[in-house]
Amino acid sequence: MWLFLATEILLFGALFTAYAVYRYKFSEAFMVASSRMDWKMGGLNTLFLIVSSVTMVFAVSSAEKGRRGGLLGFLAATGFFGTLFLVVKYFEYKHHYLDHDIPGLNFQWTGAPELANGAQIFFFLYFFMTGLHALHMVVGLGLLIWIFITAYQGKYSPEYYNPVEMFGLYWHFVDLVWIFLFPLLYLLGAHLPPGGGGHH
Numbered sequence: 001m002w003l004f005l006a007t008e009i010l011l012f013g014a015l016f017t018a019y020a021v022y023r024y025k026f027s028e029a030f031m032v033a034s035s036r037m038d039w040k041m042g043g044l045n046t047l048f049l050i051v052s053s054v055t056m057v058f059a060v061s062s063a064e065k066g067r068r069g070g071l072l073g074f075l076a077a078t079g080f081f082g083t084l085f086l087v088v089k090y091f092e093y094k095h096h097y098l099d100h101d102i103p104g105l106n107f108q109w110t111g112a113p114e115l116a117n118g119a120q121i122f123f124f125l126y127f128f129m130t131g132l133h134a135l136h137m138v139v140g141l142g143l144l145i146w147i148f149i150t151a152y153q154g155k156y157s158p159e160y161y162n163p164v165e166m167f168g169l170y171w172h173f174v175d176l177v178w179i180f181l182f183p184l185l186y187l188l189g190a191h192l193p194p195g196g197g198g199h200h
Contacts, residue, residue, distance in 0.1 A: 012180075019125050026119075026122070028115060031189040031192065041092050043182070048081045052171070059164065063151070063156050063164040064158060075144060101123050103120045129185070133181060137174060140167075147163060
């Protein structure tokens with residue numbers, strides 16, 4: 001698991017580096033494009049994942065103490081908030097699709113023409129990074145279902161709860177990635193009117 005997480009850190013680290021490079025190169029375009037993000041939806045999703053991390057901590061603690069009922073309850077809560085995250089993300093993606101924010105797919109930029117290329121790069125990174133994160137969430141929910149089923153079958157005890165603990169590490173990592181994504185993508189241009197105001 002630690003080796004897997006290390007490779008994941010390298011993967012997302014490379015994406016964050018690419019973001020930093022292009023943000024430096026297209027700083028104004030990135031800021032204006034970021035103003036098209038719905039920071040309230042992003043903030044709500046951040047809250048969902050923080051709560052899911054807390055419930056996951058309690059799930060691991062319940063497994064460690066041999067409390068099957070608590071383990072099942074906190075796993076269910078973790079899955080509930082993780083699912084809410086994906087539901088919000090779906091509506092957010094739908095909104096961007098209708099607003100023609102998807103690069104290469106009828107992308108339309110209503111701001112200053114000289115910012116169009118940089119804005120398209122921003123949205124490419126946005127969809128790639130959040131899409132990859134959402135994929136990790138889907139995998140996480142699949143693993144959570146397996147952990148829940150095996151917990152229901154009574155396979156974990158204070159002497160053996162390693163799978164629950166390892167899954168907890170994965171879940172916290174995915175949540176942590178979002179904690180970094182949220183300010184970079186949603187708050188960069190939050191002080192501007194949607195679309196950059198004066199650039200329309």
